[in-house]
Amino acid sequence: MGSNRRDKIKMTPAETADFLASSYKVQVATVGKDGEPHLVTMFYALLDGKIAFSTYKSSQKVLNLRRNPTMTCLVEDGDEYGELRGAALYGQGRIIEDPEIRLQVGAVVGARLAGMPVPEMGAPIDPEFAAALEQSLAKRVIIVMEPDRVVSWDHRKV
Template identity: 80%
Template structure:
């Protein structure tokens, strides 16, 4: 039965949360003005358990989300079929202008990208890094994924 196979490979809520916490790249789809999907890969951090990333205020994904907040996120990995696993989140992308959460996410993502030790969300960072971070975040906004539906799979469970 197809339903039982699907249920076998589905991650539990805890497994999906742990998988998202251990990953850092997400494929993000928004809807362009012509109705076509706009797909990009972003580095992310979890903010209160939700996928969050910063991007330039004038980026295409921000323009799309301001027009239509529909967004899909996909975090996946694996090479061979039996290794494939992932989490797809369907919902809305919220554009957040507030500098405090933007800096928190920016510190985690920026540290990862720079090859520095990754701070806990909201932990103090090196003052030199913080100054550069504030400057880098000045032209950016925070996008937070608010999922309505989550689908997961782990073919290693089959």
């Protein structure tokens, strides 16, 4: 693909932000101990405009990030070639153990998983839902993608 075509399908920063806000599944790659990629799909929320998800403290991705914070995230959509769009984010995975942030991200992701209305990030959380969430999140941390570089595409533009 020539650079001229590449420029035509690239999303603007605002389009990329809207795309990430409208999606909820991300493919996350971390670096394993022997250098191999470790790839998983996670449900995410946006925390200050950045991809954030919860995972168990003892998960392979957390072990990998503690050893090497390099992380890549891919959010993509579309079934036909002319509909394909996506964003690949390259950077660092930051591990957050703050219970308040864990609860906020957990409320958004948990509501999606449960098929409930999704609360706005930072909005008050129903106390009963919060109590259940705190129990289910007790052994989890939040990972936030801190991107250094974002590559995007939207084939619908051509």
